[in-house]
Amino acid sequence: MSPRRAPAAPLAVATWNVNSVRTRLDHVMRFLGEHYPDVLCLQELKVEAKALPREAFERRGYNVEAACQKTYNGVAIVSPYPIEDVAVGFREGKQDPEARLIAATVRGVRVVCAYVPNGQAVGSDKYAYKLEWMQRLTTDLGRHADPKAPLVLTGDFNVAPEDRDVHDPKAWEGEVLCSGPEREAAEGWRAWGLEDLFRQHHAEGGLYSWWDYRQGALHKNHGLRIDHLWATAPLAKRCTACDVIKDPRTWDKPSDHAPVMAVFDA
DNA sequence: ATGGCCGCTATGAGCGGA
Numbered sequence: 001m002s003p004r005r006a007p008a009a010p011l012a013v014a015t016w017n018v019n020s021v022r023t024r025l026d027h028v029m030r031f032l033g034e035h036y037p038d039v040l041c042l043q044e045l046k047v048e049a050k051a052l053p054r055e056a057f058e059r060r061g062y063n064v065e066a067a068c069q070k071t072y073n074g075v076a077i078v079s080p081y082p083i084e085d086v087a088v089g090f091r092e093g094k095q096d097p098e099a100r101l102i103a104a105t106v107r108g109v110r111v112v113c114a115y116v117p118n119g120q121a122v123g124s125d126k127y128a129y130k131l132e133w134m135q136r137l138t139t140d141l142g143r144h145a146d147p148k149a150p151l152v153l154t155g156d157f158n159v160a161p162e163d164r165d166v167h168d169p170k171a172w173e174g175e176v177l178c179s180g181p182e183r184e185a186a187e188g189w190r191a192w193g194l195e196d197l198f199r200q201h202h203a204e205g206g207l208y209s210w211w212d213y214r215q216g217a218l219h220k221n222h223g224l225r226i227d228h229l230w231a232t233a234p235l236a237k238r239c240t241a242c243d244v245i246k247d248p249r250t251w252d253k254p255s256d257h258a259p260v261m262a263v264f265d266a
Numbered sequence: 267a268t269g270g271c272c273g274c275t276a277t278g279a280g281c282g283g284a
Contacts, residue, residue: 020273071274118283126282132269158284165280173276177284178280212284213271217272224284256284 008266010240011107012036015227016248017043017115017156017257021074021204024207024255025053027161027248035245037261038079041113045074045099052076069099075113075155079106090136091144100133101246109235109264110145114155119167119176127176132160134185138192147193151234156257159186161196164205177226194230197201197242197262209244210257218249229262238264 014037018024021042034041045052049068057064057078066076067088078081086104089096103112114137119130130158137153159182161171172178190196198207208223217223229242242262249258 023273044273120282120284175284210284215270216270226284253272 009038010266011038011109011264012261013039013041013109013111013152013154013229013264014245014259014261015113015156015229016259017227017255019044019255020046021076022051022053023253024049025056027251027254029056029060030251031231031245031248031259032062032078034261035261038081039109039111040078040259041111041154042076042078042265043074043113045076046071047074049213061196065102065104065155067099067102072117073095073099075100075102075115077102077104077106077111077175078114081106089244091140093136096133096136101137108150110149110151112145112153112155113154114143114157116156116158118158121174122174122179131185133181135188138185138188138232141192147232148234150232150238152195152197152229152231152235152262153189154229154260156226157186158226159183159185161186161228162222165208167206167208167222167224172224177224189230193232195233195236197229197231197236197239198225198260199242200236200239201242207244208258209260211249213256226256227260229260231262235264238266240265 048070051124065083065086084105100115117130120126210221211218245259
């Protein structure tokens with residue numbers, strides 16, 4: 001008898017800054033039901049571990065691994081598949097006091113879910129922390145990951161890498177999220193071996209993942225592309241699509257971010 | 267010129283977000 005096997009299924013990986021997982025729980029469940037990602041990376045859970053609504057996921061057949069913190073930050077990886085080799089925070093150096101980084105392996109892909117610090121304002125203490133945080137991630141990748149292995153770095157990078165990722169580059173020039181040092185720090189990830197999956201499929205401007213709650217920014221498409229999926233070459237080669245899923249940003253009481261999802265051939 | 271919206275917090279004015 002000749003060996004037979006079913007064709008392997010594609011892998012869909014999504015990222016979404018939900019701005020409170022409790023407030024947005026119904027949105028998250030609706031997104032899972034409409035887009036059935038195989039991996040969903042969440043940022044800004046804004047909840048301590050004991051109050052994480054874990055049963056809501058488990059009832060629907062999803063596993064959850066999370067790094068939680070009261071009030072602020074918080075990241076999670078959600079998947080119907082086993083979530084293996086979970087690692088929280090940086091591998092080296094002092095422990096990060098903020099819950100911003102969780103990594104795990106799902107179906108052979110290393111998934112690194114990051115909530116990069118916002119940085120508040122160029123020159124502030126928070127900005128210095130942001131740059132240091134980004135550099136620490138570069139160091140961790142260099143020492144503990146392999147650009148020849150399938151890995152995706154995804155999450156809210158809080159950086160718009162290029163002017164075409166910004167609705168008004170003049171107004172944002174040199175400001176936090178767009179400043180040279182932040183962009184250079186993100187370029188450090190690219191130099192290590194990561195590729196921006198979205199830009200493999202979309203060259204045009206005007207495509208964003210975040211819109212301010214104020215001043216009808218969504219309606220005017222005044223946004224930034226700051227939520228990303230960046231993959232190593234062997235995984236990037238398998239990427240057949242990467243899109244912002246704007247619809248959830250139009251739902252009642254939305255997050256200010258929309259999900260972004262990439263699909264990989266098996 | 268400023269803030270404009272949102273979620274959180276031992277609930278109420280302030281912080282952080284982006």
